[in-house]
Amino acid sequence: MLLEMGQLSLEQTFLIAPYVEGIVYGIFAAIFAATMYIHFSKVINGTQRFDRHSNVMIGISSLMFLIATLHLTINAYRMVAGYVDHALLQGGAVAYMGDLRSWHYILKDTLYATQENLGSAAAIYRCWVLWGHNWKIILFPSVLLIVNIVAGYMVCGLYDILSAYCSLECHHYLPHELPNLVHPPPNILVYQRSDVNAQYIVLESIASIVGITFNALTIRIKLHSISTAGSGHSMSFDGATQTIGRLPMRRIQRLKNFAASILICEREKIILSTC
Numbered sequence: 001m002l003l004e005m006g007q008l009s010l011e012q013t014f015l016i017a018p019y020v021e022g023i024v025y026g027i028f029a030a031i032f033a034a035t036m037y038i039h040f041s042k043v044i045n046g047t048q049r050f051d052r053h054s055n056v057m058i059g060i061s062s063l064m065f066l067i068a069t070l071h072l073t074i075n076a077y078r079m080v081a082g083y084v085d086h087a088l089l090q091g092g093a094v095a096y097m098g099d100l101r102s103w104h105y106i107l108k109d110t111l112y113a114t115q116e117n118l119g120s121a122a123a124i125y126r127c128w129v130l131w132g133h134n135w136k137i138i139l140f141p142s143v144l145l146i147v148n149i150v151a152g153y154m155v156c157g158l159y160d161i162l163s164a165y166c167s168l169e170c171h172h173y174l175p176h177e178l179p180n181l182v183h184p185p186p187n188i189l190v191y192q193r194s195d196v197n198a199q200y201i202v203l204e205s206i207a208s209i210v211g212i213t214f215n216a217l218t219i220r221i222k223l224h225s226i227s228t229a230g231s232g233h234s235m236s237f238d239g240a241t242q243t244i245g246r247l248p249m250r251r252i253q254r255l256k257n258f259a260a261s262i263l264i265c266e267r268e269k270i271i272l273s274t275c
Helices: 010-040 052-085 092-097 104-131 137-158 159-169 175-180 199-203 206-230 249-273
Strands: none
Touching: 010 052, 010 092, 010 199, 052 092, 052 104, 052 206, 104 137, 104 159, 104 206, 137 159, 206 249
């Protein structure tokens, strides 16, 4: 039933979240299959050889798909165990699925943190490639990524302590209210009791959403590489000739030089005409 505040109850939220994640995962699976087909199909690639950058992107896509699959499997296991095996116990399914000390909760959020960090690392890698392997560009984002990795896994590893602390501080709450002391992302602990419960429906789908975003980028890069090779223009992802949108960076610099040359010629014509 709905709570007085008009939001979903935790019982409904924990039941709906795996179904929504399953739908998002299905979209991810279709996009991932398209990514694999475009990358390995001889019909699309022809005689074009696989470059190192494409292989790295495909490797990251495959790892993201594996993580999303494991995340969905854990959530399906939690839903069945909570609503079937523990439905009649004290606290019911909510107490079982909201237990921070359980191995499945720690594993689920560890997979979530890994997927988030992997997506961030892939974005930094892509930025590094686009800027011609310039390490200065990715120095600050890399520092932020390291901090995020340490914070995320530290929180997942301290769930036992955090759960014990929350239980001591909130022992006067009703048993079915204790699972509200969970966090949205695993690297930011949020004390909440009256926030919107429906946020967990979205949070459980993040692992698949990150994979969808990255695979869409991988497809775009591969199709652009194929179209560029088919038009007769060479393109290497190992050098500085990378794309911003659809224009290579070297071509942009050549356009600037060409425009500057035209301006110089026009200025010389004006000087000669005045003389």
